[in-house]
Amino acid sequence: MKKQIIAVAGLALALAACGKEGGTTAATAPAAQPGEKPALCLVMKSLANEFFQQMQKGAEEHAAKRGDLTLQVVGIQNETDIDNQVAAVEKCVTQQARAIVIAPADSRALIAPLKRAVDAGVKVVNIDVQLDEGAMKSAGIADKVPFVGPDNREGAKQSGLELVKALGKDAEVVILEGNPGAANATQRKQGFEDAIKEGGLKLAGSKTAHWETNEAHTVLGSMLTANQNIKGVLAANDNMALGALKAIEEQGKKGQIKVAAFDNIPAIQPHVKEGTVVATLDQYGAQQAANGIDYAMKMIAGESFSGWQKTEIKLITKDSLQ
Known part of the structure; x- marks a missing residue:
């Protein structure tokens, strides 16, 4: 699991240039500056899962192609490692990332840290696993966090x-x-x-x-x-x-x-x-991440999105592979 540990540990280094290290209280995301390349976090689940390896590769390629942002990819050790995913979100906020694109490991447990992110001015885009709608409404962020994902x-x-x-x-x-x-x-x-x-x-x-x-x-x-x-x-x-x-x-x-x-x-x-x-x-994981990045950049630029932004799915059978 060395790859995941490196990804989480490298987060502070990658984002340090975008803001000062905070304490227990999350820093507020800085205002956009002309010509800046905003820092985005892609927070995923287990990088031992080939699906998320593909998602990471696609996201990094898309970010490089855009050329107008700095992307840090964060993974966790396994699919149930919710505490470390929460910690990764908190680190993104503390280091003043401009946006977080997240595939949550749990649809309710990530609501509280993501609310703190939104309150700190960080744009949040939900991909892959939909956050609980009722919990988001209770937290007051349902109209601020779009879901970009499949049926x-x-x-x-x-x-x-x-x-x-x-x-x-x-x-x-x-x-x-x-x-x-x-x-x-x-x-x-x-x-x-x-x-x-x-x-x-x-x-x-x-x-x-x-x-x-x-x-x-x-x-x-x-x-x-x-x-x-x-x-x-x-x-x-x-x-x-x-x-x-x-x-x-x-x-x-x-x-x-x-x-x-x-x-x-x-x-x-x-x-x-x-x-x-x-x-x-x-369900085209790489494209989901790319779409999430695009939505996040639009939100940083001042656009607003909420609700379900449906992405493509395709049935794969022996015939279709041939």
């Missing part, structure tokens, strides 16, 4: 319906869920449930594996041992799908149990091509 429920439904096609009515399936506190985990579970209901499948179980490959391997292994009738797995991200595939192979059922997933990371594509994964869903 997770619809995307999961599309992926799930491909599993329906592969299995047929009445087949028993299970869901591997993401973090319980993340809105996209809830939305993807709902989308899978929509597909199950529409296609007449039978839901035999639904458990979280916190977006993690190793945990998904353990969780699904136990589920398969307990129920020999499982024919399909709906994994809320590709990392968990990879863990599921390992568990399936270990039990000698490769090809007999099909998987539907979400994210379209490069590591999942060979499994889509061979048909063990019937579908995944591309």
Whole structure:
């Protein structure tokens, strides 16, 4: 996890030129100066996740292409490392970043630090995982923080319906869920449930594996041992799908149990091509980050945005890859 530690530790160095080090009270973002390159923070989840590695690469390339901003990318050690993500947001504020683009690890736990950011004059753009709307309204920032991201429920439904096609009515399936506190985990579970209901499948179980490959391997292994009738797995991200595939192979059922997933990371594509994964869903993480940066720069320039700014999704199957 050296990469993540370096990313967080390097934040102070990268932003020090943009403002003085603060104490326990957040500094106020400075007014724009003619010709300045404002400092932006991209605060993501685990950089061990290939999806966020792609997001980082795309964001850095987009920032370099724009040439009118300084971008610092911050990651956390794993998908449940919420405390360090909160600390990263606080550091961005203390070091007087002009804007924060964030993919929150939890839809409610990040509200308080992001409110402090907004109160300090920092522009905030929410990407990937939608912040809780009710909590944002209670904090008084719902009209100040736009969500730039995909329709997770619809995307999961599309992926799930491909599993329906592969299995047929009445087949028993299970869901591997993401973090319980993340809105996209809830939305993807709902989308899978929509597909199950529409296609007449039978839901035999639904458990979280916190977006993690190793945990998904353990969780699904136990589920398969307990129920020999499982024919399909709906994994809320590709990392968990990879863990599921390992568990399936270990039990000698490769090809007999099909998987539907979400994210379209490069590591999942060979499994889509061979048909063990019937579908995944591309939500274009790199483009989400680029869009978030563009919105943040417009907000720094004085424009206002709120609500959902919907981004593209695309169903990925064996046919589409070919």
